[in-house]
Amino acid sequence: MGEVRQLGRRIELISIDPHFHDISIGLYERADPAGGASYLAHTYSRVAGTDGRMADLVGAMVTLGGMEPVAGEPGVVRFPCGTGHRTAVKRIFVEAGKLADVASAEGLVPRVEDKKFELAVSVTNEGGGRYRIVAEGENERKAMRIRAIAGGLRRLAELDEVEGAEDQVAFPCGGDHDVLMALLLPRALNVRAAMREQEDALLRGVLAAPSAQAAF
């Protein structure tokens, strides 16, 4: 028999992997009986070395997104909180696909230079899934900029607003996602570009050059 593994629903696609023989890799969502979701990275490629490339990609998702491998299920990852966070996972998958190997996926900190506004932007974990955006530096439009970044984070990961706190966002699960926040923060400074990049990757089957990651 051929491949009979239940893939689930495909939610994202790397049509051409620039780091491994231009193979296509899909990301599949699988509903959890307990109510959450897990995600499978899968390719139909039979090129020698594919298993190693897939292990690197999934390892990079774990490192970049704060996800965890699912025991006994190669290629499957989930969040420790068990919640799907589908939009965030798609972003993690695309970012992991830009990296040549798992070793490149180290060293993210939740802090970024906002060059346009001359601010140093970071996030702090306020507990209960809430994160506060902090901006250091002098700029009369600082409060507005913080609100815009909060809006960007909400879009990138389907986060909630926090009533009475425009400088905060909240994960609906109420859990900690420090690692994921470090990945999302630089993208939230220019969320339109981040979304466009994802759409372009799907449409053209071409991923942005890895050097584009540090562009903001």
Ligand SMILES: [Zn+2]
């Ligand atoms: Zn969560």
